[in-house]
Amino acid sequence: MSALFQPYQLKSVTLRNRIAVPPMCQYSAVDGVAGDWHLTHYAALGRGGAGLVIVEATAVSAEGRITPGDLGIWNDAQGAALAQVAAAIKAGGAAPGIQLAHAGRKAGSNRPWEGDDQMAADDPRTWQAKAPSALAHGANWPRTPLEMSVADIAQVQRDFAAAAVRARDAGFEWMELHFAHGYLAQTFLSPYANQRGDDYGGGYANRSRFMIETLAAVRAVWPEHLPLTVRLGVTEFNGHDEAELLEAIALATRFRQDGLDFLDASIGFTVVGASVPWQQTGFMLPLAERIGRASGLPMAASWGLGEPELAQRAIERGQIALVMVARAHLANPHWSFHAARKLGVAEPAAALPPPYRYWLERYTAGD
Ligand SMILES: Cc1cc2nc3c(=O)[nH]c(=O)nc-3n(C[C@H](O)[C@H](O)[C@H](O)COP(=O)(O)O)c2cc1C
Numbered sequence: 110m111s112a113l114f115q116p117y118q119l120k121s122v123t124l125r126n127r128i129a130v131p132p133m134c135q136y137s138a139v140d141g142v143a144g145d146w147h148l149t150h151y152a153a154l155g156r157g158g159a160g161l162v163i164v165e166a167t168a169v170s171a172e173g174r175i176t177p178g179d180l181g182i183w184n185d186a187q188g189a190a191l192a193q194v195a196a197a198i199k200a201g202g203a204a205p206g207i208q209l210a211h212a213g214r215k216a217g218s219n220r221p222w223e224g225d226d227q228m229a230a231d232d233p234r235t236w237q238a239k240a241p242s243a244l245a246h247g248a249n250w251p252r253t254p255l256e257m258s259v260a261d262i263a264q265v266q267r268d269f270a271a272a273a274v275r276a277r278d279a280g281f282e283w284m285e286l287h288f289a290h291g292y293l294a295q296t297f298l299s300p301y302a303n304q305r306g307d308d309y310g311g312g313y314a315n316r317s318r319f320m321i322e323t324l325a326a327v328r329a330v331w332p333e334h335l336p337l338t339v340r341l342g343v344t345e346f347n348g349h350d351e352a353e354l355l356e357a358i359a360l361a362t363r364f365r366q367d368g369l370d371f372l373d374a375s376i377g378f379t380v381v382g383a384s385v386p387w388q389q390t391g392f393m394l395p396l397a398e399r400i401g402r403a404s405g406l407p408m409a410a411s412w413g414l415g416e417p418e419l420a421q422r423a424i425e426r427g428q429i430a431l432v433m434v435a436r437a438h439l440a441n442p443h444w445s446f447h448a449a450r451k452l453g454v455a456e457p458a459a460a461l462p463p464p465y466r467y468w469l470e471r472y473t474a475g476d
Pocket residue numbers: 131132133134135165166208287289290340375411412413414415433434435436437
């Protein structure tokens with residue numbers, strides 16, 4: 110029996126296998142509202158065979174979008190459109206998840222294919238970014254954000270809680286908080302981005318406060334029976350990896366005590382010029398495994414795990430509980446089916462809908 114294709118249960122949700130599609134921004138929303146693109150894209154991923162499909166970074170407020178094309182979840186029209194997306198994923202047999210996000214100092218940017226940079230400050234389409242400190246990210250994000258007041262921080266945390274309520278009401282079953290990739294939450298944790306002098310900056314206890322409070326705000330409203338998860342940048346790959354990992358372990362342990370169910374280990378991306386070991390196959394796996402063993406949280410990881418044997422081995426060895434496969438699902442929404450065939454799984458098309466499954470079970474020659 111293939112480890113990758115074993116069901117996985119977390120709280121009241123049972124995934125049909127250990128394959129998850131992590132969030133991938135489509136930058137294709139109008140006023141934050143999901144449209145036809147999102148419906149068709151997520152419907153395809155939902156029926157593609159993965160156990161879990163997590164909808165892209167969805168902004169908890171207008172200012173929390175990365176680009177004008179980001180999905181949002183701060184009003185009822187956005188919630189109603191997302192309910193259709195969640196239903197489309199579920200109709201395909203996957204559990205519908207969503208990632209709640211705030212862009213922080215990377216807000217007000219162009220879509221990647223229209224520049225992958227921050228819009229000029231006088232561009233009428235942009236807006237003022239806010240962040241823990243008035244420090245620009247650098248490189249393609251040169252604009253200096255406004256330092257958030259304590260009232261701003263409390264507002265963002267209320268926005269996360271309100272967004273979680275909307276996500277719950279829209280039918281999402283798996284909540285992921287975006288605490289990674291150089292966006293708002295990650296920049297609070299990062300000593301390179303956070304140089305505040307108050308209770309939210311300085312030592313680890315203060316830099317972790319924003320995440321701990323935001324998780325608590327969401328925990329208070331997100332149903333106990335549904336998975337509450339975080340994607341955390343656990344290291345920057347900037348030469349201080351061990352110190353950053355130790356903080357990530359402390360934080361994961363604290364998150365677990367505070368009611369977190371699952372952690373996805375990712376990259377910090379708060380510093381320019383980090384040395385991420387892109388060439389090293391499965392480089393996030395040992396980090397995720399270590400954090401999982403130390404904190405007791407079930408883990409996921411991504412980054413280059415779209416090779417079926419590699420994904421399978423990571424699950425078999427117990428390094429992670431779920432494998433997050435992103436870009437390979439853009440290339441092929443039915444990645445799971447092809448992985449199942451490659452791994453010699455009996456009935457590899459079992460998760461596909463009958464109009465596909467019927468034929469693929471019988472006629473596979475020539476492909
Ligand atoms: C088009 C695209 C959009 C992405 N958007 C998000 C996002 O919204 N939130 C997030 O946490 N990561 C995002 N990511 C990162 C992916 O979730 C994933 O971690 C990364 O692509 C590595 O996995 P892979 O090697 O399987 O592609 C995005 C990646 C891509 C390619």
